[in-house]
Amino acid sequence: MSGSTTFVPKNPVLKWFESRLPIIGLVHSSFVAFPNPRNLNYFWTFGGILAFMLVAQIVTGVVLAMHYTPESTLAFASVEHIMRDVNFGWLLRYMHANGASMFFIAVYIHIARGLYYGSYKAPREILWILGVIIFLLMMATAFMGYVLPWGQMSFWGAKVITSLFSAIPLVGDAITVWLWGGYSVGNATLNRFFALHYLLPFMIAGLVVLHIWALHVPGSNNPLGVEVKSKKDTLPFHPYFTVKDGLAVVCFMLFFSYFVFYVPNYLGHADNYIEANPLVTPAHIVPEWYFLPYYAMLRAVPNKLGGVCALFGSILLLAFLPWLDTSRIRSANFRPVYRVFLWVWFAAVAGLGYCGSQEPVGGIVTASQILTFWYFFHLLVVLPLLGFFETPLKLPATITDAVLSTTRGSSGAMVAARTTASPSVDG
């Protein structure tokens, strides 16, 4: 997390401390003096929003754990106790439950921003892969958290998702029984899910530190996808980006508060207010909204093992994106063909989400299959080929040039820069 200035405290006590543990300097260079590209737009504030959400989830989660009982005959009642009896329990639980959804909204926008502006490309591959791992941990944490209230959706969601592992040839059934700690989802399962649900957020926090470290080596990408070339292209993190992130976090909190205070159950399922019953499956099992696209892929493949492979493959493939995308132009603003394909892909993911929320009959199954095919076709075929066939637009020479000129691509310097920056064939 190296910044541009070397911080020297003036206060003698701080000076004494700093020479023994240079942590103030680390914070100063990372979050005060750190040079960010001057042209970052509001999509770059979602990193800060996500940091806020992680802290919010940990704080509300720790206090909820003071009232929750992870035992299968008591769990459901303890959640109702939180809702009815505990001082502000309703608020804390609604903040935590809706906070999970807000976390996913923010992370999806954060990932989409990375895809649009090519933030995964060299030299930011490790940064991107760390992000994919954080995303996987988030999904595991959210899934296990949803099991804890021990309602019908909790129970059957847990059953369906843990049964995914039974698709593994030969050892699948043994692994599933090991995960359950019994012959079915039961008390042992609930107890271990609670322990892991408490642990994983701290692992996420550790990975976030690595994520920021890996970010601060090359610095942030920017909407132009042109690297910072001089000090003129940057502004210090404080006050420019602390204030910008701060405004975004406050706006996001307003959005968050609307859900918490006005429609706290809008994103949940009524079935989860019925206590878990291992003998009755709810008529229509659906996961939380943020898992719907993956759920649609699972159901689209008529083979059990194939469906499970599609589900996990769809996320793991993202980790290979830096090598699947062969174009060296980062920002989709300069890639006219990629930009269209990317929006089609975003639409396909949204379409999968819709399919995942519907009953798996007739046209919904066919649509899920077409969209699942397109999801993988885009990543495995379109992206590698586009880099060779697409003619990118002219890149500006520097960030400052683009920021200060009113019309894009007018100076000779930009044309020169573009020929050096573009690897494409027919350019």
Next chain:
Amino acid sequence: MAVAVASPGTPPTRRDFLFIATGAVGAVGIGSVVWPLISQMSPDASTLALASTEVDISKIEPGAIVTIKWRGNPVFIRHRTPKEIKEAQDTPLSDLIDPATDQSRVQKPEWLIVLGVCTHLGCVPLGHEGPYDGWLCPCHGSQYDVSGRVRHGPAPKNLLVPEPIVFLTDTKVKIG
């Protein structure tokens, strides 16, 4: 562990021996600590001990399906009618996804006992539903016949027959 053995031809030294011996003891030590950490997640003896159930089947009318709980999972006990038995026995094996004769799945043809867990992802199928009048899974639409055999995916296998099933008397059956 790159310094394992010196180049071929030179006799191994005392240091090589100590290096490999230390590594081996370390590996055994790590393994012996990791195993309890993995094994603690498996079902323990108290869970395994609760693994059998006795059921009185005298009150189950022909055509009815009764659901009981065994090892935390539902088990269907279906008193099949002669028509259902004939239907199950006459189904050609070539029509089946997971071929099995009806005879291999029952001890007494009128009593079908199967685990009520869809072999796709573990939901509880609904009885007397679906085109084969066996079971239909509400989650992902798998269809089973009156022998509990899968007839339409995504489930890959027939509903499991719990083992062992012992008819203690004509009206009492022990599962597990």
